[in-house]
Amino acid sequence: MRVRSALYLLLFVALSSFTGPIKSFKKLDDGVLVELEQTSAADPQYVKLQVIADNIIHVVAAPTREFGNEESLMVIDTGKAPAGWTIKENNDGLVLSTKSLQVKVAASTGEVTFQDKAGNTILQETGGSGNAFTPVKFGQEKSYALQQAFKAADGEAFYGLGQHQTGLMNYRGWQVDLTQYNSVAVVPFMVSNRNYGILWDNNSITKFGDVRPYQPLSSLKLYTKDNKPGGLTATYISAPKSGKAPIVRLEKDINYEFLEQLKNFPEGYSLEGGTVTWEGYIEPDASGEFHFSMPASGYVKVWIDNELLLDKWREAWNPGQSVFTQKLEKGRRHPFKIEWNPDGGQSFIALRYLTPQTPAEKSRIAFASEAGDKINYYFVNGRNIDEVISGYRTLTGAAQVMPKWAMGFWQSRERYKTQEEILSTAKEFRKREIPIDNIVLDWSYWKEDQWGSHEFDETRFPDAEGMIDELHDKYNMHFMISVWPKFYEGTANYKLFDDKGLLYKTSINEGIRDWIGKGYVSTFYDAFNPEGRKLFWKLLNEKLYSKGVDAWWLDATEPDILSNSSIEHRKALMNPTYLGAADKVFNAYVLMQNKAIYEGQRSVAPNKRVFILTRSAFGGLQRYGAATWSGDIAATFDEMGRQIPAGLNFSLSGLPYWTTDIGGFFVENKYDRPEPKGEALEQWRELETRWYQYGTFTPLFRSHGQFPYREVFNVAPADHKAYKSIVYYNKLRYRLMPYIYSLTGKVYHDDYTIMRALVMDFGQDKKVFNIGDQFMFGPGLLINPVYEYKATTRSLYLPAGTGWYNLYDGKYVKGGQQLTADAPYERMPIFVKEGAILPFGPEIEYAAEKPAETITLYVYGGKDGKFELYEDENTNYNYEKGKFAIIPITYNEAAKTLTIGKREGSFDGMLKNRTFNVVYINQNRPKELQFDATPDQVIKYSGKSKSVKLK
Structure with a gap:
């Protein structure tokens, strides 16, 4: 970055040993402020380096001597800088050093370079992409369009940036448009395969990569x-x-x-x-x-x-x-x-x-934002991508342990129209003994002209509170309800917000009508306003939470005030905000809306875990107990295929909880007009089956969509292979609950990522850099979704450096090879990593039905392995106070020894004694996945370390 002008020169140390842009610098308690000569009207005047951690550096540049003091919406309090960092000058400029980084400000250009302790360049700014600051004006509010470019290393790959459904995995060479939209979720955090990330702390519409205008x-x-x-x-x-x-x-x-x-x-x-x-x-x-x-x-x-x-x-x-x-x-x-x-x-x-692109453009990436007072980003380094994501969460907040029930199956449709439809669906699942934990009520449970009332239409839901009680008490199900930040003009709640100046009024003034009935004029409330957030939660608490609602479905949080309106009109529809021009905060609405519900619920029920599902995302969303789904997508095999890299890049953005509408939300006419028959029906069933197979291994397992109905018993009869396959994977998910819930605990305690792009675990294998249709589900399972109609095989890559076992038959396959795997209708290819330890629990119909007193432990030999079995109290926040337990499980290949280690920690209601049935598989001993198989070893465990030999 080039920096210009002067600020309190007497407080600065002048650099006179060389010529160049650097005029002076001032050491701060947590970094350094540098003043440079002005070389262009578009250059910044000052740059500040702030030490957040030994591996995290905050870089800020401003075009004036004032940096501004507006509070970051993404980044929480970063605390004090670590001890031991230094700032030195030399003939090349300034060098800020921490225990793991050297950060240089070049004397000749003012550009910032990040190096490791050995002097190897990790990332370097470059000024070749155009103006850093271009003055813009939004009404009477002055701001700047911002741009910062960096050099890209040969072969470097870029990931993250939220959820984008173009089918791309590696964004190298592409432009990524960071504009919130139905099916596009923006997180301005980029991750490189070179084990660093950039959190671009800007709330406006942004572009990444090749930022030239189309x-x-x-x-x-x-x-x-x-x-x-x-x-x-x-x-x-x-x-x-x-x-x-x-x-x-x-x-x-x-x-x-x-x-x-x-x-x-x-x-x-x-x-x-x-x-x-x-x-x-x-x-x-x-x-x-x-x-x-x-x-x-x-x-x-x-x-x-x-x-x-x-x-x-x-x-x-x-x-x-x-x-x-x-x-x-x-x-x-x-x-x-x-x-x-x-x-x-x-x-x-x-x-x-x-x-x-020219050669110079190919070797460069950039962030370009429409509005901001300063260039503002965080450089996060790590030994691996997990450490980079951990750095992101250090900055933006930890992701909570989701309630255990949330990791089970969710059934939804667009939409259950009556109380009876919901209860009869719950009854049918339990009658058929199909595992399920959650049922969802989508929009329009209110009277037609009462959007925003948060009240049930009593003609269709005569006893909503009783319905929720029955779901809880009779069917052991949890209940999530759709909530929009939307109010119809003239309703009581509209007036309540309007009287306090808490509504966006452009759509009211323009008389914009929605698609319901005759069409009603509406608007959204200003979630940037703290008073608005508190009032919104107050309504939810009085009207819904008090009735027993367990979870929140926050729809249209882009915000989608008028679908398909131009971007400029969308900004106008949310102008002005409490924080000023919508242009400057356009992408952050979803963060504020989720903040309202999370903080609201914890204020009235501080020890009950929040669960939110929202249609958009932004940096920091994970700290609000929120997950994201991929929006109103199409029900096609092509669209299913696009979900896979979208979800992987979302996870690489630091947000661990993501899901899709299993089966796709909206269908082609051949599927629902009239009800599908013949070839269309069978194609539909196969699409549902393949999507359910994939959805089993996304962080959240959830079915939703328009007609045809998505419940498995409405997809196909019980003797159909679609039905059998869907139920098989549903039950497999529940068998894996000890594994899945342990990963959920690891998300909070270790900043783990559940749904893992192959570059996370096999970054030394260049062949995985562009693979966006395979992923690891936790440390052990390689998932290979099938997203082609009538496919019975699929080509896949087994990463190098390890061997692999077929999950179903236990046969061993060498890594580092392309493979054509069997993929019959009923099964998706799944491989287990050599050295993996997989804990399977008992057959259950809901997550908390019974504790896993007996765990079937599949151990895959060939390499050393480990797994930590995590448990806590399932639904509260006592884990934040240390109430949880971990059982370390290790396998030593040389000694062929499995050790169930000493239990660490405790919590109320903890299971003190259990049985581990150990099934051992190696290259010469393939075994089918059978939970009632005779174990190789039986370990009676009471919390003390035990070791057994495996043969």
Whole structure:
């Protein structure tokens, strides 16, 4: 960073031994403040390095002598700097040293470089990406557009940044748009395979990676399908029954991304039942690999050079983002075609591109934000990615131990419309002895014109409190309810918030109506306002929590005040906020809304674990007892495949709890209009089966979606292979509860990550850097979802450096190889890491049905192994006070010895005695996964260390 101007020069030490931007510096209690010569009007004036920990450095730069004192929304109190750090000057500039890092400010440029103690460069700033500060104004509020670039090492891979559903795993070379949106969850924390991360502490819309602005299609030379210059041939064909002739016109751009742009369709043309084709030729003025970005809904296919590059469906009302590349040649006319079936009366499509990167651009990454008073980021280093994520949580807060019941199965649908539907569903699960812990009530349980009342419609839910009691007492189920930050104009709660100035009023003033009934005018409350948060919780507490609600489903927390409105209009709809212009805090609404519920519940029930499921995310969300689901996604195999890297990058962002709508939220017409039959029905069942298999091994196991109903007994009859497979994996999840709940404990106590991209555990194997459709579930299980229709095998990679066992038959396979694994309809390929120790509990129908007095311990030989069995009181926060227990379990390969170590810690109600049935597997002794198999050893355990030989 280049720094300029002067601040209290008498307090600074001048550097006169060399020439360069550095004018002076001042040592602080926790770092150093550096003043540099001004070299450009766009450069910052001051840079500050703050030591947070030996491996965490806070970097701040400002364009004036004032850094501003606004409180970070993401980062909590970082405490005092560790002892032992130093600041020195030399001919090259300044060097701040900690026990593990050297941080240099270059005399010649003012750029910051992070090195290890041996002097090896980890990360280096570079000024080559453009202006650091560009003045902007939001109403009367002045701010800056910010940009900071870094050099990227050869072969370096980048992950994290929240949840993005383009199918990418490694973001190297791509642009990642950090804008909150239904199905896009923003976390501005990037992780590198080189074992460092950057937390970009900015709340505005941000871009990462290749931050150059996308170009409209019209920036290319365009030709019609007849090779005439000026644009593409656009053909609008109306619904066959309309009797209307096709409309053909010349178009230079395809840009129907938002509501405001739909007026640009041909006058009189209706998307309902119609199709659109764009065709012709595109000619670039450069050669190389072009990147294309297409937000679209409906059915869309894209060809360039007669090669099909995209073939996707997404529900009309909720477009999804796709990216693809194609090599183009300067001066050559490339055949180009798009076929679009909007599949609805209101649908969206756009196309834009980035020109090929120069070599310099390829070696650079950047963060670029729309608004902020300063460049503000944290560099986090570690020996591995787990330590990097631990550093992120040091900054932003620990993730709690989720209640044990939350780790069981969740059943939901859009939506249960009556009390009877909920109770009859609960009854059916228990009748069929299918494990389940939670049932969910989605939106519209209120009277039609009373959104925001938080009250049940008594005609459909005559005794809501009694219903919840029955779920608790009769069916041993927990109950989650959907809550929106939305209020209909004129309702009592609207008036309550409005009288205190706690509502966003733009949508009211514009008279925007939603999609319910005749349409109602509504708005959201300002969650940035502390008074608003307290009042919102007060309503929830009085209307819902007092009735026994166990968990909160916070929907539309992007915030989604008007779906598919332009980004500028979305900002206007939440302006002004308590903290100022919405432009500066746009991405952080979800954090404040979750804060309201978490702090509210803990204020009235301080020892009952909070559980929140929310549709968005932001840095620090994990500290509020919150999980995120991937939004209103489509029910297709392609969409399922995109969930896998989305969830892995979300986990790499430091947030450990994530889930999808098993089966996808919204379905194609063939599945529900009318009810599916024949091939459509069987395709639907297979999609559900494959998604359930995958969902079993996501951190949260949850089914949700629109009709057809998603309960397994509504998916298929009990004798169908879909039903059998879904129930098999459900029961396997519950058998694994000792393993899963131990991982949940490890999330809090060790900053662990449950759903693990392969780069986390096999970072020395370059072949895993781009693998986004396989992952580790905890330390032992390699999960390989099947997301192709009618597939009976799947190609997968077994990471090098270890051997692997097939979970089902116990057969050994060497690592470091590509494998075509069997994947029959009923089974997903799962492999167990050599040295793994897997604890399986008893067969149960809900998580707390009975303690695991007998644990079947599968031990996979070949390497040393370890596992810590974690237990606590399941539903309270006493673990924060030390009330938990850990049983260390180790396996020594050389001695063929298994040791159940001395129990550490205790808690009320702890099981003091138990039995471990040990099943030993090695390369020469494959064994099927059978919980009633004769054990190789039986260990009676009472808390003292015991060792046994395994043969």
